[in-house]
Amino acid sequence: MLQVNVLRQNPEWVKERLAVRHFKNAGLVEEIIALDDDRKKLQAEFDNTQSKINSASKEIGKLMAQGKKEEVEQMKQDVAANKAQTTALTEKMNATEKALQEKLIQLPNLPSALVPPGKTPEDNVVVRSGGDDVKLPEGALPHWDLIKKYDLIDFETGAKITGSGFPLFKGKGAKLQRALIQYFLDYNTAAGYTEYIPPFMVNEASAYGTGQLPDKEGQMYHATEDNFYLIPTAEVPVTNIYRDTILKESDLPLKMTAWSPCFRREAGSFGKDVRGLNRVHQFEKVEIIQMVKPETSYEAFEQMVHHVERLVQSLGLPYRILKLCGGDMGFTSALTFDFEIYSAAQEKWLEVSSVSNFESFQANRLKCRFKDTSGKTQLVHSLNGSSLALPRIMAGILENNQTETGISIPLVLQKYFGAASI
RNA sequence: GGUGAGGUGGAUGAGUGGCUGAAAUCAGCAGUUUGCUAAACUGCCGUACGGGUUAAACUGUACCGAGGGUUCGAAUCCCUCCCUCACCGCCA
Structure with a gap:
């Protein structure tokens, strides 16, 4: 499996190399990069939301220790809203990652410069x-x-x-x-x-x-x-x-x-x-x-x-x-x-x-x-x-x-x- | 196949709901001390994906066999599976 980074850094060169193999579906390279972009965005969003949940949870722990019940209830509701978001994001992320993986796996290795041209x-x-x-x-x-x-x-x-x-x-x-x-x-x-x-x-x-x-x-x-x-x-x-x-x-x-x-x-x-x-x-x-x-x-x-x-x-x-x-x-x-x-x-x-x-x-x-x-x-x-x-x-x-x-x-x-x- | 006990960082091993990404020890790396070796002392010492940077620093998230679940919060509780060890059965 090729590393996504290699595709990102030099997509044109990757396509050239794939052509040596007579690999037809070179469009995969762009598709993969696009999916990887999506993946990054989703992850950033997820990380942010999860971070909120984590800090709120810590806060709740402290408030509980002080016996501040009402405030805790309010916070729990906020967390629940965030949680719904992370669940949705996780699903999207999984789907994106799966699609990415499926495409990535279709790409063959890049022939080295020593490989002669030819088909058969x-x-x-x-x-x-x-x-x-x-x-x-x-x-x-x-x-x-x-x-x-x-x-x-x-x-x-x-x-x-x-x-x-x-x-x-x-x-x-x-x-x-x-x-x-x-x-x-x-x-x-x-x-x-x-x-x-x-x-x-x-x-x-x-x-x-x-x-x-x-x-x-x-x-x-x-x-x-x-x-x-x-x-x-x-x-x-x-x-x-x-x-x-x-x-x-x-x-x-x-x-x-x-x-x-x-x-x-x-x-x-x-x-x-x-x-x-x-x-x-x-x-x-x-x-x-x-x-x-x-x-x-x-x-x-x-x-x-x-x-x-x-x-x-x-x-x-x-x-x-x-x-x-x-x-x-x-x-x-x-x-x-x-x-x-x-x-x-x-x-x-x-x-x-x-x-x-x-x-x-x-x-x-x-x-x-x-x-x-x-x-x-x-x-x-x-x-x-x-x-x-x-x-x-x-x-x-x-x-x-x-x-x-x-x-x-x-x-x-x-x-x-x-x-x-x- | 049956019964029982377990699976935590390179290793040993603590941790039974928030202060734990994880004590402690050993190994490893860097340094100090020492005539050499050894010892002692100090610091560092998991992975992945992001943000950040020339590069670092720094920073977010996830990961304590795997996958689900409960909960505001899980290494810790529940379920399923996998694996390891011990004993029994069977067997080359």
Whole structure:
């Protein structure tokens, strides 16, 4: 959520930034400022009236002590009149605030100056690419066939147990998954990230805090009996650790990593790209998150991008890094780099990570602030990224490392997997 | 799930209707003293939204788990909900 003050200070600049996203409803900016003006006026009025009530009440207390009954009765009537006024004002204020909030929440984050123009994924800019060229053997298979061939994941039984998109990992498939998770976490903690295993369900307040609610309601699984949501990413519970907190400047930067299963309903995505591990309802992911001082967030962003890049490199996968254009960026992000690995067997790029700087957008909603050295309270900047999403990484490893005799395991994973090949 | 006890500022903890935005202690910050450390002493030390100011000072309002209610006046009384702790039941 953007801060109203930012809109007030520079509405034209805000609109320019929104245009980079091709955000249509720029009129919201003025509407919000107008509502905020109303809010201020109402509050001033309310405060005045309430102040009268408060002083009258104190006076009444004193008069009561002196036993001056008649005067007290007179004052009570005055207070009653004022009170009727505050009740009316409160109602107006609540309505105004609600309208303000509703509009404010519709504004996406402002793209940073680094964001390239453009509307669709085709307009994303390749920052760099790397990794080994892959030479696949004759008759190379896509991962869904390899999975069958080596009996690594049983999609059919997963569908029987739960439904389609709930893979059942099995034998070496399960072990490879575990090896990857372990490797990723070790890699992250070695870089100074504190490891967490968060709750996998969150309450409404948390889902709201990271922006899943109110608008992405349909994308989460919802346990209605208890009003909990299954997390779509570890970002939700981990970021909410710092909901409603005021940190010390010396606490920053905070670096966290967490493994978790991720549950996504993926309502509305049919047909294309859903084969095998390309798109599932339950998958696992290791996430990295940072909360930093505003002036260092782009430094932290670079750091995170390099961190993820080295991780992808270590697996020997061909990859590219995309700088998302204004039109393709997520609602809450100010700058996003996507990581894609190349699946030679599918002849397709698969997204395996997305690193974003939210600047203060998420922190504002979350109310995560810190006290700077001059004693002023300000919002932190938050960032996150995957390191990495498991299914597509596994798909990539299986496809790109297949040989006539089996699948070779990347060197860095061998000590976790316990073998050099499948 | 049952029963009981609780939820107050960074922490401990007082406060059962007006003098309490909140005692006291600890931690923290600034300073004085001291050869250093330590100790002692003095001051400061919640958040949000307004007004005010170059910035402060100053000032209004709200907030004592959340939401309602009673009252001229609520941290304090009443109702609902949430959470924590203890014991019992069930259970990985």
